[in-house]
Amino acid sequence: MTDTPPPIITVDDLARAIDNSTPYPIELNPTVCRYMAERLLEMLTVAKRTDHDMWQREEPPPPAPGPISPDFTSPIAGRIEVRDPCPHCGDHQLIPRHRMAEHISWLHPDERT
Numbered sequence: 376m377t378d379t380p381p382p383i384i385t386v387d388d389l390a391r392a393i394d395n396s397t398p399y400p401i402e403l404n405p406t407v408c409r410y411m412a413e414r415l416l417e418m419l420t421v422a423k424r425t426d427h428d429m430w431q432r433e434e435p436p437p438p439a440p441g442p443i444s445p446d447f448t449s450p451i452a453g454r455i456e457v458r459d460p461c462p463h464c465g466d467h468q469l470i471p472r473h474r475m476a477e478h479i480s481w482l483h484p485d486e487r488t
């Protein structure tokens with residue numbers, strides 16, 4: 376055992392934790408997650424439990440910053456998500472790509488990707 380305190384969490388990590396805290400299949404817009412993380416870190420000191428499974432999983436790299444900022448006024452803003460057919464569901468249900476691992480662990484616990 377060491378007495379080293381866990382690292383203080385970053386906005387990005389807290390936003391990721393918020394995104395991973397929603398009950399399946401509820402989705403939060405990434406902008407909402409980040410906003411919540413920023414507000415929470417104004418109110419709270421949060422430390423990461425580095426032994427938690429979530430921090431062991433690969434996180435896709437954030438999209439490269441570009442000159443185009445999101446158009447939040449678009450009627451389709453926040454409504455587009457990539458879905459893949461589940462190979463284990465009989466009807467090949469379309470699952471949001473970033474939720475596939477969670478879907479499989481919930482509905483097909485004996486399957487491993």
Ligand SMILES: [Zn+2]
Pocket residue numbers: 461462463464468478479482483
């Ligand atoms: Zn399935």
